[in-house]
Every structure is written in C-alpha cells, then in structure tokens.
Amino acid sequence: MAELSKNQLKKLAKKAERDAKKGGGKAADASAATAAAAAAAKASAANANAKKDTKASSSSVPAAPAKTVYYLANASTDGCSASLKASIASSAFGVDLVVAPAGQNLPSFFSSPALYTSTNKSVVAFGGNGVAKALSLIGSTTTSDNVDSAILDEWLELERTSMRKNASAKAKAAALAKVEQALEAGCGSYLVNGVLSVADISIVVTLGEGNYSDAVQSYINLHTTSSIFTSGTQGLKSLVPPPPFDIKHDPSTLGAVNSVFHTAVCKLVPHLASHIGTVVEKCKVLKKGDYQCKEAMPLFSKLKSSGTIPAGINSPQQIAQAIIDNIPGDNPVIEELTMNGPGFILCRIKASYLEHHVNAFMNSSSDGKDPKLPLPKIVTDSEETVVVDFSSPNIAKEMHVGHLRSTIIGESVCRILEFTGANVKRVNHVGDWGTQFGMLITFLKEAYPEFGHGGADVDIGGLTAFYKRAKERFDEDADFKKTSQLNVVKLQAGDEECRAIWQTLCDISRLEFEKVYKRLDITVEECGESFYNKLIPPVIEEFEKAGHIKKEEGGAKCVFVPGYKIPLMLQKSDGGFGYDSTDMAALHYRLHDLGATRAVYITDFSQGDHFKMCYLAAEKIGWVDKKKHRLEHIGFGTVMGEDGKRFKTRSGETVRLVDLLDEAVSRMGTSLYERIEEKKAVITKEQVPEVSAAMGYGAVKYFDLRRNPTSNYKFSYDDMLDTKGNTAIYLLYAHARLESIISKGLDDHKINVDDIVKNNSAKIVLGHPSERNLALHLQMFADMIVEVLDDLYPYRVCDFLYALSQAVSEFITKCKVIGSDEMESRLLLCRASAIVMRQCFQLLAIQHVDRI
Incomplete structure (x- = not known):
C-alpha cells in the first residue's frame, strides 16, 4: 500500500467525524469511510514501523520495531452489541485490541465503540459494524480478499435497517427470509463467499436469542458456540475501561493515589495501559513519604525491550520525572512529589483530601449512633457466604492452651467477615464421635453403675482426669478394651443406653467449653463429627460413581489427589470411617447445603496437608468452581513456655x-x-x-x-500485661486517654463532641503536621480491611491499631487540645480516633474500657 501523508490521514479521520455527526452511524456502517480509514490505519502503522527501522539502522544498538497498537474506546458490556461485534472481530481477524487509556479526548459524538491506533490518534472507525469491518481489513488479508465487498455492505445495511430492535416486524421477517435463502443457496454456515465475514458476526450478534427457523437457528448456534465467538465474548471484559475512581466518596487512599499515578503513567505510555495495574504502595517509613510509585524501573525495562522509549528518555529516573510531570499540581489527592534512588517517586497526601474524608465520616451519623466507618465498594458489593471452622475441642476433654489460638483467631476472622457484610457460618466442629467413646462409655458404666437406673446424676469430676482414668483401663485391661470396641458398635447402631451416656458426656463437656467461650466472648455454633456420620456413605458413593475410588489392600476405599502419594481414606478396610471421611462429608455439606463460597479452616499447621488434600479431592469430584469458591486453611504455630517448649504446668501437665x-x-x-x-x-x-x-x-x-498465626511464640504474662509497647494494655490506655480528654472538654469547656457528631455538624481542620498524620492513619482503615480480607490474618488489624495509637500519642503530645484555639476541631479528631480504635477492638473481640 502506498504511503499516506499526514494530511491524507487527517482528511480521512475528518471524514469519519463528519459521517459520525450524520444520522447516528449510517456512514460508519457503510463501507467507504471505514475501508479508507482502515487502510489509512494500516498504512500509518507501516509508515511508523518503517521509520523505526530506518532509525534503528543508524543506531549502534538497533531497537525492536514498535508494534502498532489498536485501541478501542467506549466499549461496554452493558448489552452493547456494537462492543461485542468489535471484540469478536478482533478474535476472528487476529487483530489484538487494547482498551483505550483514560484521558483520550474523543469528540463527544463518538458515543459508540471507536477505533484508533498508536500511530494515528484520530478515530479511524466507529460503531460495531464500522470497527469490525476495519479490523477485517487490517487483519487477515486472506479472508477479506475472499469476500465480495459489495455483497458484504448489502448485508451490513440490511442488519442495520431491518434486524435491530427498532426494526418493524415486517422488515425483520423479510430480512430473516433473505438470511435463510442465502444459507440454503450456500453452505449453510456463512453468508458471503463461504467464509466467515463481518456480515456473519454482525447478524449473529444482533439476532441473539429468539424464535427462528431451523436453518437460521442452526446458523446462529454454529457461530455462538465456535471458538472465535467464545473467545471474543470472553475478551470483551478486557476492552471495557474500569470506572473512574471516585476520589470524593471511595475511602481507599491507596486507590485514590493509584488513580492519580495510573493516569499519569498511561498518558506517558498509552499502548501499555491495559497492562498497568496498581503502581503505588504505602511507604514503610512514613518519614520519607506517605506513598511511593516504583513503576519507573519496570516500565523503562519494558519500553527498552520493545523499542518504544519516548524521545529524550534514557534512564528510569527520567521515566520517573516524566510521570511526575504528567501529574497536575491541582490534583485533589497528592503533593510534594519527589524522586528518590533509581526512580522511586515519593508523595504526601494533601491535608485537604484528608479533611474531606474525615469530615464526611464524622458527619455520617444516623439514629444517634457512632458514624459507620466507610468501606470501598469492592468490599461492600461482595455477597459471600463463608463457613469458618474454628475452636473444635474434643468431647470429654477440657479446653487447654492448645485450643487458644484456633478459638481467638477464628472469632476475629468471623468478626472481620461480618463487618464487611459476609454471611458467616460459625462452625464448632467438635470431636463428638469416634472409637474413643466406646472406651468412655465402658468406663462410665463401670465407675457409675447407678447411671441410667434411677440414680442421681453422676459427677465425673474433671474431664481430663476422667479421660485419663478411662485410657489407663483401656491400655491395661484386654477385656475392658474388647468391651469398649463392642460399645462403639452399639453407639453407632443407636443403642439407647450408649446414646444416653454419650449425650451426658457431651452435655458435661459443653458446660466446660462455655466457661471459656463466655470469658473470651466467643460465639460459635456446634456442628460436631456425629452430625456428618450419616452424610458419609452418599459422598463415598458419589466418588465411586465418578470412578475416583481406588481400593487398597484390605478393601479400604481411597482417593488419590495430585501431588500426594498418600491417599485420602474415605472408608477403612473394616468398613469404619475416619477423619478423612468426616471432613469430606463436612466439606460437601458446607458447599452444597450451606451454599458456602468460601470455607476457612483454622487449626494447627500440622493439618495443612490434610486440608489441601481434601480441597484437591473436592476439585477432582467437581464440587468446586475455582472462579466461585475459595477453600483456605489458616495453620497456626505452637504456644511455648519460657523454655521454648510447649507451654505446660510445672508438673508437666497441659495448661487448662x-x-x-x-x-x-x-x-x-x-x-x-x-x-x-x-x-x-x-x-x-x-x-x-x-x-x-x-x-x-x-x-x-x-x-x-x-x-502472624503461622509463627510459634513464647507465652509471657509479664510481656502481655506491659503498659508499654505493642500490647493490648498500651492500646487500651491510649483509648482511655482519648476519652479522658473528650470528657475534660465537656466538663471544663462545655464542648460536647458527641452531640456535634450526632447533629452531623463536625468540622475538623488539619493545620498541624501531627493532625494531618493522625488523619492519614485514620484514612488507612479502609485499605487495611481490604488487605486483611485477602488472607484473613488478624495481625494486620493489630498492626494498624498500634500505628494509629502511636499517631494518637504524637498528636496529643505535640498539639494542645484543651484550651487551644483549635479545641473543638481537635476534640473531634480525638473522637474520630476513639471510634476507629473501638472498631478495631471489636474486630479483635477485645472489650474496650473508657476509664482506667
């Protein structure tokens, strides 16, 4: 194709614009402007690449020729058939499309999808048919050469005038008749010259679902199920630009900062826009800056390898400076941009941004309650059902220090999920079934023969002592052991006496468990192993029907999963069931009956492989959709004594x-x-x-x-009760100090901040650096919640809370509150801090105190 001058390209683009202003896209779907514009785009790309090659040949280090990028603007998934046509055409004709970067100033009349290139920023095609035809001309020449252009244009015109929603029934019927005639006259699969063309794409997308003749329906089905249509349909999402970040209402500071930097980076390298995600992170040391952008170095590397480095840029530092130059000084989020090291960009959050958000939060009270901390839409829009399996002590055994971690981590995980709107199922998977109960039943009948025969309720004393005595008899007496085994069979068969003793043991155990749960403010719903016993056989049957059961020596029914040589044993060789059986039945119940989209198991780390195998087996049988479900295990480490060994009493006993x-x-x-x-x-x-x-x-x-729950730690009363450092005692004192200041403001100066908040008339002004720093920490709450939702590690809440308390300490040390000119504003900042601290305490299941 002959090289086109810049003036010729401009004329073609102008023609496209004039045509767009006429009657909503008629000329765009007609072929003349589209074909010429596509040719211009193709020629422009060739010209640009030729210039690159010429430039490279004169350089000592030849750069790779730049690839022309084709941008699609104004794409939408909201029932936009034009966007779908463009995406399918991209797949059909082998032309990669990239979502148009933000900030591209297109004329307002281009409301439908519009195509332009990295070498010619003017629109070269628009509308679904126009873009699709341009892509057919730019892409596969073999296909386009085999298509009669005049016939193609007739079909596109017929689709536009007679097949869309605004067409009359009569016109649509006539158009469908022509489609049927063409299919019968041809091969039955394509409308033009026996090959896939833009006409097929356009008409199939427009017709969609409906009541059609067999020939037309078969034609539609053929294409909608093809790999080209499937790929194009799935790829449409990647062509739709994300909604602009709502700086005014979205509480994510990280999101706000990223939106500013992201726009600046995309403006610098628009052809890489679709590959650029989050480009900022919080500074680890806030003395240097609040947030930093590290994108300059990887971006320079990409540009260098592709030969697309902008003119005048020779280092990552110059990339960083170009990014800074692209950020307007009047942006509402960041200031004090500085470059550090090999291209890191540091920045500070503007006080005005923080003022806006802290005041919006403090003026959001309703029904006389504390303002509700705002969360990003990505969190509040989630409608998860989450099963959290935690605590899980064993019946007939008292809870000991080994149960501490699962219980308190699980409670915090539940509260975090509930705070964000998830439907949480708190499950206490107690060990209330198994062979040990035959031993316990036999011992109770032997030690308390009056039980169940009109005698008074038995007092078995301490559960741990009772269990030990029974275990000693089981290990020492063969007859006792045999009777115990028979009692297991009786219990599982429903023997009334055995069931009554079993129930008594469960009831006594629950009373002991409740003593712990009441102290720790734990809410959990018991659903023990016995509940799943009847659900195990159907699960085994399902695996057998799917051909996933392998019988091992002795007849044990096993399931092998990838990456593990040892299988899950769903049924023992003697016909009994074990942990594998129960856990698979429980997982099936939670996914199918409870409708869980996320399941979180909180146990010691040694059970990690067991749960991974259960999850893999669930995937193997088809219970899990990876796009929908998340199956997780939070494995925790060991609580140790000062000697570095498992925490025990001086006599070597487990600590109750x-x-x-x-x-x-x-x-x-x-x-x-x-x-x-x-x-x-x-x-x-x-x-x-x-x-x-x-x-x-x-x-x-x-x-x-x-x-981090995965780590071991030494239990120390002295360390945990210290009033200094990262302890709950320090944090509770910090909160009480805030309440003391607020009370003094009311008692001595009649400033009732709670009334101000209830009336939504708070006005906080951030004048001092310590005020701004405190507000910054408050504003980081939303991002902390987003982060903790990913792995559900409560330590992230603790880290945030401790950093906030330090910012509070700096604020009340450096800024006089009571009696100052800024007293009301600073008292309100104290109240905001107290509200956020209380919310963190609530997430950690720690009861706050106002006075100490």
Missing part, C-alpha cells in the same frame, strides 16, 4: 485454658489495685474486677493475634 485466662485477670487486677493505691488510676476498687477482666482477657488475645 480457664486457668490461663483467670491468671491473666488476677495479675491485671493486682496491677490496677496498686495503681489505685498510688493515685494513678481513676477507677474505684469496686470497678477493678470488671476492668481487669476486660484488660486481662484482651491482653491474652492481643498477644496472640498481633503476630
């Missing part, structure tokens, strides 16, 4: 969880009584039991939750 919690409360109480004697507390001795319970239990929880 009730005793551990009571000891923490007792030590906290002693500390509070001492502070009262030293005149360092504002509570009375009568208030100590309540306050010490809240602080003691909170200290135990936070000491565990503040670390």
Whole structure:
C-alpha cells in the first residue's frame, strides 16, 4: 500500500467525524469511510514501523520495531452489541485490541465503540459494524480478499435497517427470509463467499436469542458456540475501561493515589495501559513519604525491550520525572512529589483530601449512633457466604492452651467477615464421635453403675482426669478394651443406653467449653463429627460413581489427589470411617447445603496437608468452581513456655485454658489495685474486677493475634500485661486517654463532641503536621480491611491499631487540645480516633474500657 501523508490521514479521520455527526452511524456502517480509514490505519502503522527501522539502522544498538497498537474506546458490556461485534472481530481477524487509556479526548459524538491506533490518534472507525469491518481489513488479508465487498455492505445495511430492535416486524421477517435463502443457496454456515465475514458476526450478534427457523437457528448456534465467538465474548471484559475512581466518596487512599499515578503513567505510555495495574504502595517509613510509585524501573525495562522509549528518555529516573510531570499540581489527592534512588517517586497526601474524608465520616451519623466507618465498594458489593471452622475441642476433654489460638483467631476472622457484610457460618466442629467413646462409655458404666437406673446424676469430676482414668483401663485391661470396641458398635447402631451416656458426656463437656467461650466472648455454633456420620456413605458413593475410588489392600476405599502419594481414606478396610471421611462429608455439606463460597479452616499447621488434600479431592469430584469458591486453611504455630517448649504446668501437665485466662485477670487486677493505691488510676476498687477482666482477657488475645498465626511464640504474662509497647494494655490506655480528654472538654469547656457528631455538624481542620498524620492513619482503615480480607490474618488489624495509637500519642503530645484555639476541631479528631480504635477492638473481640 502506498504511503499516506499526514494530511491524507487527517482528511480521512475528518471524514469519519463528519459521517459520525450524520444520522447516528449510517456512514460508519457503510463501507467507504471505514475501508479508507482502515487502510489509512494500516498504512500509518507501516509508515511508523518503517521509520523505526530506518532509525534503528543508524543506531549502534538497533531497537525492536514498535508494534502498532489498536485501541478501542467506549466499549461496554452493558448489552452493547456494537462492543461485542468489535471484540469478536478482533478474535476472528487476529487483530489484538487494547482498551483505550483514560484521558483520550474523543469528540463527544463518538458515543459508540471507536477505533484508533498508536500511530494515528484520530478515530479511524466507529460503531460495531464500522470497527469490525476495519479490523477485517487490517487483519487477515486472506479472508477479506475472499469476500465480495459489495455483497458484504448489502448485508451490513440490511442488519442495520431491518434486524435491530427498532426494526418493524415486517422488515425483520423479510430480512430473516433473505438470511435463510442465502444459507440454503450456500453452505449453510456463512453468508458471503463461504467464509466467515463481518456480515456473519454482525447478524449473529444482533439476532441473539429468539424464535427462528431451523436453518437460521442452526446458523446462529454454529457461530455462538465456535471458538472465535467464545473467545471474543470472553475478551470483551478486557476492552471495557474500569470506572473512574471516585476520589470524593471511595475511602481507599491507596486507590485514590493509584488513580492519580495510573493516569499519569498511561498518558506517558498509552499502548501499555491495559497492562498497568496498581503502581503505588504505602511507604514503610512514613518519614520519607506517605506513598511511593516504583513503576519507573519496570516500565523503562519494558519500553527498552520493545523499542518504544519516548524521545529524550534514557534512564528510569527520567521515566520517573516524566510521570511526575504528567501529574497536575491541582490534583485533589497528592503533593510534594519527589524522586528518590533509581526512580522511586515519593508523595504526601494533601491535608485537604484528608479533611474531606474525615469530615464526611464524622458527619455520617444516623439514629444517634457512632458514624459507620466507610468501606470501598469492592468490599461492600461482595455477597459471600463463608463457613469458618474454628475452636473444635474434643468431647470429654477440657479446653487447654492448645485450643487458644484456633478459638481467638477464628472469632476475629468471623468478626472481620461480618463487618464487611459476609454471611458467616460459625462452625464448632467438635470431636463428638469416634472409637474413643466406646472406651468412655465402658468406663462410665463401670465407675457409675447407678447411671441410667434411677440414680442421681453422676459427677465425673474433671474431664481430663476422667479421660485419663478411662485410657489407663483401656491400655491395661484386654477385656475392658474388647468391651469398649463392642460399645462403639452399639453407639453407632443407636443403642439407647450408649446414646444416653454419650449425650451426658457431651452435655458435661459443653458446660466446660462455655466457661471459656463466655470469658473470651466467643460465639460459635456446634456442628460436631456425629452430625456428618450419616452424610458419609452418599459422598463415598458419589466418588465411586465418578470412578475416583481406588481400593487398597484390605478393601479400604481411597482417593488419590495430585501431588500426594498418600491417599485420602474415605472408608477403612473394616468398613469404619475416619477423619478423612468426616471432613469430606463436612466439606460437601458446607458447599452444597450451606451454599458456602468460601470455607476457612483454622487449626494447627500440622493439618495443612490434610486440608489441601481434601480441597484437591473436592476439585477432582467437581464440587468446586475455582472462579466461585475459595477453600483456605489458616495453620497456626505452637504456644511455648519460657523454655521454648510447649507451654505446660510445672508438673508437666497441659495448661487448662480457664486457668490461663483467670491468671491473666488476677495479675491485671493486682496491677490496677496498686495503681489505685498510688493515685494513678481513676477507677474505684469496686470497678477493678470488671476492668481487669476486660484488660486481662484482651491482653491474652492481643498477644496472640498481633503476630502472624503461622509463627510459634513464647507465652509471657509479664510481656502481655506491659503498659508499654505493642500490647493490648498500651492500646487500651491510649483509648482511655482519648476519652479522658473528650470528657475534660465537656466538663471544663462545655464542648460536647458527641452531640456535634450526632447533629452531623463536625468540622475538623488539619493545620498541624501531627493532625494531618493522625488523619492519614485514620484514612488507612479502609485499605487495611481490604488487605486483611485477602488472607484473613488478624495481625494486620493489630498492626494498624498500634500505628494509629502511636499517631494518637504524637498528636496529643505535640498539639494542645484543651484550651487551644483549635479545641473543638481537635476534640473531634480525638473522637474520630476513639471510634476507629473501638472498631478495631471489636474486630479483635477485645472489650474496650473508657476509664482506667
């Protein structure tokens, strides 16, 4: 094709614009402007590449020729047939389309999909038919050469005038008759010259679903199920630009900063726009900056390898400077942009941005309650049903320190999910079934023969001692062991006496469990192993029918999964069921009956492989859709003593969880009584039991939750009850200090910040750097929630809360609150901080206190 001058290209683009202004796209769907514009685009691309080649030949290091990029603007998935036509044509004719970058100034009358290139920024085709035909001309020449252009144009005109929704029934019937005649006269699959053309794409997309003749319906089905149409349909989403970030209402600071940098980067390299995601992160050291962009280095590498480095740029630092230059100074989010090192861009959040959001939050009160912390739409739009399996103690055994982590991590995970609107199923998968119950039933009948025969209720004493005594008899007496095994069979067969003893053991155990749950403020619904026993046979049958069961030596029914040599045993050789059987039945019930889209199991780390195998088996049988379901295991480490070994009593016994919690409360109480004697507390001795319970239990929880659950840690009362450092005690004192300042503002200066908040008349002004820093930390709450929702690690809440408390400390140290000219604004900032801290305490299941 002969080279076209810039003037010729401009004339063709102008013609496309004039045609667009006429009657909503008639000329665009007609062929003349489209063909000429497509030819111009193709020629322009060739010209550009030729120039690149010429330039490269004169350089010592030849650059790779730049590939022409074809942009699609104004694409939509909202029932837009024009966009779908363009996407399918892209697939059909082998022309890769890229979503048009933000900021491309197209004339307002181009409301339908429009095509332009990286070498010619003017629109070269528009409308579904226009873009599709342009792509056919740009792409596969073999196909386009075999298509009669005049006949093609007739079909496109017929589709536009007689097949769309606004066409009359009579016109549509006549058009369908012509389609049927053409199919019968040809091969029955294509309308023009026996090959796939734009006419087929346009007409099939427009007709969609409906009542058609067999010939037309067969024609539609042939194409809609083809790989080309499937690929084009699926690819449409990638061509639709994301909605602009709502800086005014979306509380994500990371999102706001990223939107500014993303726009600047895309403006610099529009052909890479579709490959650019999140380009910023929070600075680890806030003294240097609030957020940073690291995109300059990887971007320079991409541009260098593709030979598309903009003129005048020779290093990542110059890329970074170009990005900075593309960010307008009057943007509403960031300021103080500086370059550091090999191209890092640091920035600060504008005080005006923070003021807007903290005031919007503080003026959102309804029904006289605290303002509700805003969350990003991506969080609130989620409608997940999540099963959280946690705590899970064994019947006839007391809860010990080993149950601490699962119980408190699980409660926090549930609260985080519930806070974001998920439908959470809190499941306590207690061990209330299995061979050990034959042993316990036999021992109880032997030790308490009056049970079940009119005698008084039995008192078995401590559960742990009772279990040990039964285990000793089981290990030492062969007759006792044999009777125990027979009692297991009786229990599973429904024997009334065995069931009654089993129920008694369960009831006694639950009373002991409740002592712990009440202290820790835990809510969980019991659904033990016995519940799933009847659900196991159907699960095994389903695996057998699918051909996934392999019988091992002895007749055991096993399922092998990828990556593991040892199988899951769904049924033992003696016909019995084990943990694998129960867990697979439970997983099936949770996915199908409870409708879970996410299942989270919280146990010690040693069970990680077991749950991975269960998840793989669920995928193998087809229970799991990877696009819909998430199956996760949070494996936690060991609680150790000061000696670095498992935490035990001095006598070597496992520490009862009730005793551990009571000891923490007792030590906290002693500390509070001492502070009262030293005149360092504002509570009375009568208030100590309540306050010490809240602080003691909170200290135990936070000491565990503040670390990555996968790690081991040494249990230390002294460390967890310390009033300094990253402890719950420090945080609770920081919150109480805020409440004290707020109370003083009311008592001494009659400023009732709670009334101001309830009336939605708060006005916070951030003048001092410490005020801005505190507001910045408050504004990071939404991003913290998004982050913690990914892996459900509560330590992220703890890290945020500790950093916030440090910002609070700096604020009240450097900024005079009571009696200052800014008193009302600063009291409101104190209240905002207290509200956010309380929300974090709630997510961690820690009870806050207002006075200490």
